[in-house]
Amino acid sequence: MNAMTSSFSPRLSQQVQRLRPSSTIAVTSRALEMQRAGLDVLSMAAGEPDFDTPAHVVAAAKAAIDAGKTRYTQVQGIPELREAIAAKLQRENGLTYTADQVTVGNGGKQSLFNAFFALLDPGDEVLIPSPYWVSYPEMVRFAGGVPVAVPTRPEDGYRLDPEALREAITPKTKMIVLNSPGNPTGAVFPEETLRAVAELAQEHGLIILTDEMYEHIIYDRQHVSIARFAPEHTLTVNGASKAYAMTGWRIGYAAGPVPVIRAMNAIQGQSTSNASSVSQWAAATAIANSREFIEMARSKFQERRDRIVAGLNAIGLPTPTPDGAFYVLADTTCIHADELEATRIILDEAKVAVVPGTDFLAPGRVRLSYATSLETIERVLERLKGL
Numbered sequence: 001m002n003a004m005t006s007s008f009s010p011r012l013s014q015q016v017q018r019l020r021p022s023s024t025i026a027v028t029s030r031a032l033e034m035q036r037a038g039l040d041v042l043s044m045a046a047g048e049p050d051f052d053t054p055a056h057v058v059a060a061a062k063a064a065i066d067a068g069k070t071r072y073t074q075v076q077g078i079p080e081l082r083e084a085i086a087a088k089l090q091r092e093n094g095l096t097y098t099a100d101q102v103t104v105g106n107g108g109k110q111s112l113f114n115a116f117f118a119l120l121d122p123g124d125e126v127l128i129p130s131p132y133w134v135s136y137p138e139m140v141r142f143a144g145g146v147p148v149a150v151p152t153r154p155e156d157g158y159r160l161d162p163e164a165l166r167e168a169i170t171p172k173t174k175m176i177v178l179n180s181p182g183n184p185t186g187a188v189f190p191e192e193t194l195r196a197v198a199e200l201a202q203e204h205g206l207i208i209l210t211d212e213m214y215e216h217i218i219y220d221r222q223h224v225s226i227a228r229f230a231p232e233h234t235l236t237v238n239g240a241s242k243a244y245a246m247t248g249w250r251i252g253y254a255a256g257p258v259p260v261i262r263a264m265n266a267i268q269g270q271s272t273s274n275a276s277s278v279s280q281w282a283a284a285t286a287i288a289n290s291r292e293f294i295e296m297a298r299s300k301f302q303e304r305r306d307r308i309v310a311g312l313n314a315i316g317l318p319t320p321t322p323d324g325a326f327y328v329l330a331d332t333t334c335i336h337a338d339e340l341e342a343t344r345i346i347l348d349e350a351k352v353a354v355v356p357g358t359d360f361l362a363p364g365r366v367r368l369s370y371a372t373s374l375e376t377i378e379r380v381l382e383r384l385k386g387l
């Protein structure tokens, strides 16, 4: 039979059928279509810094290529990078890890994925403060676990109430996911909250997976790593994407108890093997020495945050001031009660692409990323004012 006329349809795995279609895809593809049709659409949807990778990092990558660092590496990453990560965790986070307690993945995403697969059995529950980054529940489900949202409120600046977390614990709870500063809320959990969560984990024998991807994008506050309070219970995930403007290089990492790290290495060894060798050499330089870049990025993001929060509130879209990351969640119920509909109106009428809060569990809100120039922010505010 001719392949073109075959009626055979491969049966997809139940596993993949559990993945939920993303409500942001419809918006993103519509925005792209409009752009292709020549319309001037301003995108506030990006999840990445708008800066170029710092020149000294690019130079390190070029030097690695010239030196022939172009082969497979150890699955868990080159020792030079893992040592740079261990030194960084000591210097910046007050955490003591050896290079053996560190594993490098293809982006923080792979490290998170490996972690859930290394730790979850079918039916294990994972507590995730919401609004949350959409990949956590999807990854948990994919690994056979059950995501359990623990809601936080805009009026509390989306800070987590440890008592709400305690109430959500059941005999099936295995893990707690923390993301501070958080995507999409920008919330930074205070030290006393982290101490309380660490105590809960110790009391109930839980594992804390802390995603500290945005640790350097934080305003007038000091980032605190929860691993300081319960190191045996904590797996810290971080990466090069957001801190050093290296989203395309795909370097993430995790540090934690040796058995978990070994299990993650075993999973990665049978899937992607090592992260790109050239990217690993570049990341080793970035992680060891990027103070100036981090400061530059932080001060630019802060200026933009101040402008967008003031601007959105002034035009009647209530928006709490986030303490970190580069996102705001604006209340768009005055445009339309349903955030998907509000997103469509904002795109069609103001030609601004935003992300509906639906998948983040932020009803009535949309996410705007301010990883874009001040000039673009001004134009966006001007357009939203006209709605």
Ligand SMILES: Cc1ncc(COP(=O)(O)O)c(C=O)c1O
Pocket: 047, 106, 107, 108, 109, 110, 133, 179, 182, 183, 211, 213, 239, 240, 241, 247, 250, 251, 252
């Ligand atoms: C909270 C959070 N964690 C992890 C990631 C993944 O980053 P990467 O895979 O680029 O390291 C992102 C990216 O958007 C994120 O927002």
